[in-house]
Amino acid sequence: MNNIIEIKGLSKKYKNGFQFGKVDLNVQAGRILGVIGEDGAGKTTLFKCLLNILHKDSGTVNIFGKDALEYDSEVKEDIGVVMDDVFVPDVLNPKEVDSMMGSLYRNWDSRVYFDYLNKFNIPLDKKILTLSAGSLKKFQIATALSHHPKILLLDEPTNGLDPIVKNEVLRIFSDFINKDKDNTIIVSSNITSELESLCDDIVLIDKGSIVLNGEMDDILENYGIVSFDEKDFDKVDKKDYLTYMVDNGKYHVLVANKKDFKKKYKKNNIVDVNLEELMILMVKGVK
Amino acid sequence: MKGLLKKDCTLLKSVALPIIAIMVMLAVAGVVEYIDVIYTLILWSLIIITAIFNQDRFYRMDEFVSSIPDGKTKSVKSKYVLAVMLVLGLSLVSLIVAGIYTRVHVNFDYRFIPVTILATMAFAFLGFALFLPLTYRVGILKTSFLSGLWSVAGMLFLFISSESEIIKLLGNYTWNTLYLSCGLMIFASLCILYVSYILSIKWYLKRER
Numbered sequence: 001m002n003n004i005i006e007i008k009g010l011s012k013k014y015k016n017g018f019q020f021g022k023v024d025l026n027v028q029a030g031r032i033l034g035v036i037g038e039d040g041a042g043k044t045t046l047f048k049c050l051l052n053i054l055h056k057d058s059g060t061v062n063i064f065g066k067d068a069l070e071y072d073s074e075v076k077e078d079i080g081v082v083m084d085d086v087f088v089p090d091v092l093n094p095k096e097v098d099s100m101m102g103s104l105y106r107n108w109d110s111r112v113y114f115d116y117l118n119k120f121n122i123p124l125d126k127k128i129l130t131l132s133a134g135s136l137k138k139f140q141i142a143t144a145l146s147h148h149p150k151i152l153l154l155d156e157p158t159n160g161l162d163p164i165v166k167n168e169v170l171r172i173f174s175d176f177i178n179k180d181k182d183n184t185i186i187v188s189s190n191i192t193s194e195l196e197s198l199c200d201d202i203v204l205i206d207k208g209s210i211v212l213n214g215e216m217d218d219i220l221e222n223y224g225i226v227s228f229d230e231k232d233f234d235k236v237d238k239k240d241y242l243t244y245m246v247d248n249g250k251y252h253v254l255v256a257n258k259k260d261f262k263k264k265y266k267k268n269n270i271v272d273v274n275l276e277e278l279m280i281l282m283v284k285g286v287k
Numbered sequence: 288m289k290g291l292l293k294k295d296c297t298l299l300k301s302v303a304l305p306i307i308a309i310m311v312m313l314a315v316a317g318v319v320e321y322i323d324v325i326y327t328l329i330l331w332s333l334i335i336i337t338a339i340f341n342q343d344r345f346y347r348m349d350e351f352v353s354s355i356p357d358g359k360t361k362s363v364k365s366k367y368v369l370a371v372m373l374v375l376g377l378s379l380v381s382l383i384v385a386g387i388y389t390r391v392h393v394n395f396d397y398r399f400i401p402v403t404i405l406a407t408m409a410f411a412f413l414g415f416a417l418f419l420p421l422t423y424r425v426g427i428l429k430t431s432f433l434s435g436l437w438s439v440a441g442m443l444f445l446f447i448s449s450e451s452e453i454i455k456l457l458g459n460y461t462w463n464t465l466y467l468s469c470g471l472m473i474f475a476s477l478c479i480l481y482v483s484y485i486l487s488i489k490w491y492l493k494r495e496r
Binding site for chain 2: 048051052053054055072073074076077079081083085086087088089090091092096099100101102103104105106
């Protein structure tokens with residue numbers, strides 16, 4: 001499969017000392033990549049570096065096979081963005097946004113835009129600031145989709161949505177992926193259960209570095225948690241687990257290969273791990 | 288660029304009411320003291336642009352324009368077009384004030400009107416040529432102070448200057464010299480404004496939030 005995004009050696013240092021990267025990451029066309037991590041881990045930095053909102057200190061970002069900096073304008077024509085702090089002023093109304101975006105994107109499609117607004121029941125003449133949190137999010141998604149992007153960058157796209165709307169929005173993302181085999185989504189969210197069912201691949205960012213990167217199904221199939229008491233835990237070779245956490249005297253150990261671990265330690269109590277547990281153990285666990 | 292200009296005009300509507308009120312007061316005052324008021328009216332264009340930049344800051348427009356194709360360049364272009372539109376618009380207001388003024392003060396030499404309007408337009412363009420690139424270089428928070436200073440200077444001018452003295456000063460030159468000087472001033476200020484536009488784009492592209 002071809003890579004639609006290739007990131008090599010990307011790094012960014014903030015004035016407050018926070019260091020992002022160096023990060024290497026490939027995103028395959030036609031896939032949904034989930035980005036998880038604590039608040040402040042570097043998820044938004046990754047998004048903003050992809051869009052050149054932040055200037056990287058080193059590394060290269062290629063999107064559609066082109067250098068994202070050199071071909072900035074061309075590349076952005078095909079990227080739809082849903083980020084809380086990257087949007088039009090809320091004193092505008094949807095009609096004004098249509099006329100504004102129409103002159104900013106070559107492929108802006110007013111028909112698609114108004115179809116989405118109609119579908120989402122968003123009033124055309126009311127200022128954006130009067131929209132509820134859910135309607136605002138839907139409005140952002142409609143705006144991001146109306147210039148026929150090939151990549152969607154979604155930062156917490158379902159935050160604040162009720163379950164019905166959330167379901168509707170997730171369906172729109174699925175439709176987007178199914179519409180063209182090269183359409184790709186990169187989505188960050190704190191609702192890990194949602195990502196489990198939505199994403200093909202997952203990346204975990206911790207303190208500015210990628211600590212886990214792989215196919216969702218592989219990870220959920222192979223990773224597991226084993227619990228030990230202190231005496232048994234001491235017998236486990238450090239090389240055979242990734243991290244552990246102690247809770248009520250029990251050692252909960254994260255292993256990367258359930259089958260191998262089971263074979264070696266003859267343990268039958270290896271349980272499947274979900275994305276939330278995986279994230280907690282990878283970020284907060286002892287290595 | 289058109290889209291961002293429309294956005295600027297919409298933002299302008301939301302901050303315009305107090306500005307228009309002051310402009311009307313100045314226009315009324317202009318019927319009494321013509322020259323000072325034209326000068327001050329055009330200074331207001333800088334205040335209006337400052338207000339729009341502050342609105343942009345509030346709405347984090349830096350990040351939004353960075354996420355769209357050619358966004359930063361389009362944003363700079365829209366601000367310069369808006370600046371020119373404001374100067375021309377306010378000059379038109381000044382012209383209307385002048386029309387009323389000549390009706391009220393029958394002895395006033397109407398030939399002063401183009402001289403004063405063109406000269407103040409040139410000063411306004413120069414003001415933008417300094418203010419806009421500086422804003423793109425260091426941010427609106429720091430340059431708001433500059434536009435404040437600029438307008439205080441304008442207000443002070445309004446209070447301490449004497450119209451008759453200015454007219455006397457201008458009277459030392461022939462009309463042809465005055466018109467030629469004004470034309471050259473406008474031309475020079477537009478050239479400087481263009482150079483400042485190039486600088487603004489260069490600095491804004493380099494700058495990040």
